[in-house]
Amino acid sequence: MKYTDESPHLLDERDELMFPHARIASRATNFLIDGFFCFLIAWGINALYVRWLRPQLPDPSLFDHSLWMYVFLATLYSAYYLFLESATGGRTIGKYFTGTCALRHNGSPLGFKDAVRRSIARLFPLTPLLPLVNGIFLHDRATSTCVVALEKDLTK
Template identity: 40%
Template sequence: MEENTFYITEDVLASKNMRFVNNLIDLIPQYAIMYAISYSFFYIGEFTGNYALNDYWAEISTVEDYFYSYLLLFLYYFIMESTTHRTLGKYATKTMVVMTNGQKPTHKDIAKRSLSRMIPFDALSFLGTNGKGWHDVISNTYVVDIAKFEAIKKSYDELEQIGAHLIKDK
């Protein structure tokens, strides 16, 4: 007998509006961290009288700025999504990241997802026709509405249990 497999369907996907709100909310901690680093370097200089870090930070090149920004972007998404499968934006909209089969992504999947976010204009790629961002497609992940996802998953699991009992009782 062939085993049924659960797959994510369009009806459980997070809406484009939810995805957009996720993006906006997730920018806030990233900017806050960058500003905190900047002010920390300034206050370290004030406290120690050594302004080397502050001077370095104030005079970084565009390439260095992109490097640090993308490093922070990667770390933010990788740490948040690999530990909780959600970011602050996803907590606000009650969404989460899952694989095609409804399972939680591995660290490798999240690393692919986080690295893919460095593609220019990826942050808005989910606004396309299928509602999936490039980072979703590359990592084979989905962002789902938790309430809808759990309801469908529960129904699927209950049907699987019924099927297992029918086969066992034969």
């Protein structure tokens, strides 16, 4: 069965998800692809900053500290996931590539609140990299969501 936004529900008669949980390899591929796109966005924003904004600042060295860089990258990372997961019901560019999707535990697509919670949970160090029992990641468990395989995985 292929998931679409018009799917009436994603649970079977036993209230279990009709899709299997995504494989660890798919989750790692999602992380790498999404990280690459976050890097491209950050590089583009930095190029704009250096070219147009920085020369206009009265004291450009103010923003040269690593704390600003951390705040910028954390905000960008959260905004990337928040925007994509809320706009697409739980998918990012990496999830499209691997045929996976983040869903609520009840099988319904993610809403804005779910995407906010997942984005905040990802900010804790190593959270996206630490699988717990049965491959369920800490940010999934903390937000009552899961990532499922919807279609053929291109990483196999």
